[in-house]
Amino acid sequence: MSLTNERIKQRLIEKFREQVAAFSEPYGMLTFEAPKETNLKVLNFLFDDDELKFRFLTDLQAVHYPNDKGRELAVVYHLHNLIDNVRIRFKVFTDINTPDVYTATGLFSGANWMERETYDFFGVNFVGHPNLKRILNVDEMDYFPMRKEFPLEDQTRIDKDDEMFGRG
């Protein structure tokens, strides 16, 4: 029997009961969320289980939702089952004032640089990461560029004509 979204959902609910929630299938990819304290438990379960076998971390990123107070930063894991070719998306929400999430580097080595990038751009602090420092931006930068409140443009330019940019 092939691994269907229904079967994955059933196994997750059996194991975690109410902790996994918000199941949806945008474009056919099963998506669910869990509380941030249980993120390693869920990832380990998806990895170790012999029927589920989600052993490849495709992507680890964050999204900033400034209007959802208490749940502003979402850390999104994309996992892939290479043997049955099934993908799954797992989200963990955290408050922007205490953005601590447990690191997945113990389980997936690929999560190392992806978590550094997520820290660099969103400020998510991965607890237990071996080397959490900025990876793509300048080391002295003191803000997190991909958060919605920070401007895209470089603020050091003094020769821009505001009229042309709709700000005059």
Add this chain to the structure above:
Amino acid sequence: MSRPVSYNVNKKDLEKDISIAGMPDGHQGEGFFATKLNDVVGLARKNSIWPLPFATSCCGIEFMATMGSHYDLARFGSERVGFSPRQCDLLMVMGTIAKKMGPVVKQVYLQMAEPRWVIAVGACASSGGIFDTYSVLQGIDQVVPVDVYVPGCPPRPEAIIDGVMRIQDLIGKESLRRRNGDRYKQLLESYGIQ
């Protein structure tokens, strides 16, 4: 059927097989030629520039085309491109320089020996280009002094050749004592280079 030729239809005869750089002004006689040292040194330097292609992105591809046989930069004496700053005269910065790359460009510039020139090829090296963002350095003249800017996104190989020709003009007319003078020292001080 092949396309009819639309350019170069008025054939111009080749005047000479080999073209040689012009002689500087001077006084010549039987077995001697007297001229200014400036002119001779300038002539030698400008027709044998060794460029360092610091090619980062798309402008680097245009540079590759410029060095190819169709638009040949080697005609102008830049036959030998070096990738070691210790051996090169001209730092050609081609492409987007991120803020993280800024100190690297400065380090490469510092390793070059005098006399050295810098050409900023393309919009991104001259002023940040279309990337007006937190991560892109808005022009390399924030970290190194630049002699010639070549605009374009990317500039055509002819434009890059034009930039190199202007560098050649600068080199040909440069005073031999320029690098020791106060004005040059002040310029380097303003960039924080000793």
